Amino acid sequence: MQILGLSGSLRKHSFHAGILRAAKELLPKDIDFYTFDLGKLPLFNQDLEVNMPREVQEFKSAARKADAILFASPEYNHSISGVLKNAIDWASRPPNDNVFDGKVAAIASASTGAFGGIRAQYHLRQVFVYLDIHAVNRPQIAIPFADQKFDKEGNLIDEKAREGLKELLNALIALTSKLKK
Numbered sequence: 001m002q003i004l005g006l007s008g009s010l011r012k013h014s015f016h017a018g019i020l021r022a023a024k025e026l027l028p029k030d031i032d033f034y035t036f037d038l039g040k041l042p043l044f045n046q047d048l049e050v051n052m053p054r055e056v057q058e059f060k061s062a063a064r065k066a067d068a069i070l071f072a073s074p075e076y077n078h079s080i081s082g083v084l085k086n087a088i089d090w091a092s093r094p095p096n097d098n099v100f101d102g103k104v105a106a107i108a109s110a111s112t113g114a115f116g117g118i119r120a121q122y123h124l125r126q127v128f129v130y131l132d133i134h135a136v137n138r139p140q141i142a143i144p145f146a147d148q149k150f151d152k153e154g155n156l157i158d159e160k161a162r163e164g165l166k167e168l169l170n171a172l173i174a175l176t177s178k179l180k181k
């Protein structure tokens with residue numbers, strides 16, 4: 001099984017990049033987990049849709065080969081980040097080549113605030129409806145007070161949060177296997 005991890009933050013010591021590193025450590029070794037740096041993508045421009053930039057084509061290929069996606073989504077202004085929305089917009093175009101169509105996905109978020117980014121998760125779920133993504137519903141992994149759960153380099157060091165993430169990954173694998181049958 002191949003799982004693509006996407007972080008909606010480009011920050012060097014991003015908590016969300018840290019979530020993806022933790023996921024790599026926590027996933028069973030027979031799962032092929034890989035990431036794509038969304039910072040490589042240009043801003044979406046529909047004029048470029050017919051002849052997509054090379055980086056976009058690489059991103060779409062990376063998404064296409066994945067059985068499942070792990071979205072590590074920061075909450076910006078109670079929604080998803082522009083970085084993530086930009087990537088989703090590229091991935092969904094043109095309409096007959098939405099590379100997320102029918103994929104299974106899980107969402108994890110973290111925030112320095114008390115809500116752990118859960119509002120962004122609900123916005124992302126709304127976007128999933130249009131993309132026809134099958135979302136893992138439980139558990140919901142939204143890590144609050146992230147500055148206490150990650151170290152200075154953005155590594156997830158909180159044991160309880162790591163356990164929660166592992167449960168989410170197990171649920172992602174289980175739903176992907178179920179839908180592949």
Ligand SMILES: Cc1cc2nc3c(=O)[nH]c(=O)nc-3n(C[C@H](O)[C@H](O)[C@H](O)COP(=O)(O)O)c2cc1C
Pocket residue numbers: 009010011013014015016017074075076077078079110111112113114115116117146
């Ligand atoms: C533009 C911007 C908007 C933000 N809005 C929210 C918000 O609405 N809710 C929240 O809990 N945190 C908000 N934050 C704080 C982020 O959750 C926090 O910076 C988090 O660390 C971002 O993830 P990262 O560490 O992966 O960069 C915001 C941060 C930025 C930069």
